[in-house]
Amino acid sequence: MRAYRAIIKQKNHKIIVKLPDGFNNEEYEVILLPVIHSEEKNLKPDFLLNKYRNKIIIDKKFDEPLDEFKEYI
Numbered sequence: 089m090r091a092y093r094a095i096i097k098q099k100n101h102k103i104i105v106k107l108p109d110g111f112n113n114e115e116y117e118v119i120l121l122p123v124i125h126s127e128e129k130n131l132k133p134d135f136l137l138n139k140y141r142n143k144i145i146i147d148k149k150f151d152e153p154l155d156e157f158k159e160y161i
Contacts, residue, residue, distance in 0.1 A: 095123055 092111065096103050153161055
């Protein structure tokens, strides 16, 4: 799997990504993470954990075995 990482500024609540050569798929999975500003980098990790608490939701089935691997379990 190839990955592309870039820090991109939003304009008018939109983000435009120029894909590098070789990225020719019709669809991509996109994960947006806010950039931590320099004044936040020096804060204790507990602050950052509390800042994002309850903003990331993991499905209850996350730890369940995948159907594709049930024959090996």
